[in-house]
Amino acid sequence: MPRRTATLLASTLMLIALLCAGVLIPVPYAEMSPGPTVNTLGEHSGEPVLEISGRKTYPTTGHLNMTTVRVTGPDYTMNLFEAVYGWLEHDNAVVPHKTLYPEGQTAEEADQENAEEFSQSQESAKASALRQLKIPVATQTVVGSVVKDMPADGRLHAGDVIKAVDGKPVTEAAGVAKLVTLHKPGEKVRFTIIPAKTAAAAEKQGKRPSTGTKDITLTTQKAEDGRAIVGIQAEVDHILPFSIDVKLADVGGPSAGLMFALGIVDKLTPQDLTGGKFVAGTGTIDDKGKVGPIGGISMKTVGARDKGAEFFLTPKDNCATAAKDTPPGLTLVKVNTIGDAVSALQKIRSGDTDGLPSCSPAGRS
Template sequence: MPRRTATLLASTLMLIALLCAGVLIPVPYAEMSPGPTVNTLGDHDNEPVLQISGHPTYPEHGQPTGHLNMTTVRVTGPDYTMNLFEAFAGWLDHDATVVPHKTLYPEGQTAEQADQENAEEFSQSQESAKAAALGQLHIPVGSQTVVASVVKDKPADGLLHAGDVIKAVDGKQIKAAGDVAKLVTRHKPGEKTVFTVIPAKVAAATEKKGKKPAGGQKQIAITTAKADDGRAVVGIQAGVDHIFPFPIDIKLADVGGPSAGLMFALGIVDKLTPGNMTGGKFVAGTGTIDDKGNVGPIGGISMKTVGARDNGAQFFLTPKANCAAAAKDTPKGLTLVKVGTIGDAVKALKKISSGDTAGLPSCSPAGRS
């Protein structure tokens, strides 16, 4: 065989081997890309995203609503195995980001655990969004102590359930979540403690009507166990649940994580406020939110700004902690607006609505003012 032919054949075989390796060799990476956006003032899957009853809502039927769009990021699943070619393609794609797999999914976390964590964060963000929105409007929100979680195979397992409202322990009224542990640990391990609770289903049915749970109380005796430090425990985590003065439902499936909190809160404020907060403008944004209305940072900011731009957004409400990263590569035609609280966001929306956008707080890359 001529040397030239042999060399060509060897090169071809090596190329085929490299191609096979690129397809077959798994790499420990995951990919993030822009996801869909959803207008919190509009409909999704043929029903309103925000459903409020027992209180006047705006705008009235037939009036324009504008856009307050929450943004999302698509990510490869925890069980998805990326190959070398896919990783290179992701690195070359301007509108995608390839990150270490453990950045999105901690080692040892199953797909079910990841889904559960995302669902819990999403649910909590909705509750905080409601509280923050009503706080912005100076509408009082109550609270109550509930069973946040029950530890499997501990004394309370099967007797108490997540969502049960804890009214008293050993006949002593519970005024704060911390009271529960204080009262339980007064016992010695092996002694009985008595919980007075309103079952979760009863409480949920009452709250859905915008009322504070009162009836349906049960007394449940639980024999305490010994913790590692010698204290008496029953195996629950107590938490705080909000009591809203009227029903507010957020109808949005197939979304997880806490980053839609700010936009849910603003949507609720807009719905409960006469007029139109956006002035018909297309505003998108992101950010976690706590009960007090503080806006926190999120992941995948560059993917969310691209997704917002691609869907028509003109302005993007950006958590101040994400501003520097977002400003490094701002999509053309999109104005980044820096916000630290829900109050900041409401003020910015007033400027956007009026067309007076010169004074909007903007995002700048790190090292620039």
């Protein structure tokens, strides 16, 4: 065989081997890319995203779009070729798999965690929106979750209202653990609760449940640090004076909280918040209206601009990253609270955009 032909054949075989390796060799990475955006003022799959009953609502215009990031699933195995392509693709991000999914987490556990965070973000959004509008919101302490095979498993249930522990009234979620840890492992502790079904019936009428209490006695167990525990996570539940439903499936995580809250405020406010403008955004929110950072900010700004957004409400702690690569035509607006966001929307509606608090890259003012 001529030397030149042999060299060409060897090079071809090497290239084929490298391509095969790129396809077959798994790498511990996952990919993030811009996901769908949904207008919280509009409809999704034929239903209003936000449905309010029992309170006067007002017409809205424009957009207040929540944004999402599309990610590969926890069981997806990325190959070397896909990882390299993702690194080269401007709008996507390839990150270590463990960044999105802790080691050992199953697909079911990841879905459950995302669903719980999404549900909690809705409740915080409702409470923060009503408080922004000076509408009173009552609170109570409930069982948020129960750990399997722990003393509370099968005895207490998510949604049970905790009225007292050992006869001592519970006024905040943190107080439950404090009262339980007054015991030694193996001792009995008495919970006074209102069952979840009874509580839910009262809440539908906008009332704090006050009747139907029952006592549940549990034997505490020893935690790894030696404390007495029963295996529950106590949470704060908000009692709204009217019904607010968020109807949006196939979305998880807490990052839509801010935009849900603003959508609620807009629907309950006589004056249109956006003035017909296309505003998108992201951010977690707590029940006091504090806005928190999220992941995948760069992909969310790209997704928003692709859909036509002119302004993007950006959590303060995400500003520096978002400003490094802002899509052309999109104005980043820095927000730290729901009040900041409402003020920004008022400026956008009036056309006073020069006064908007803007994001800038790290190291610049």
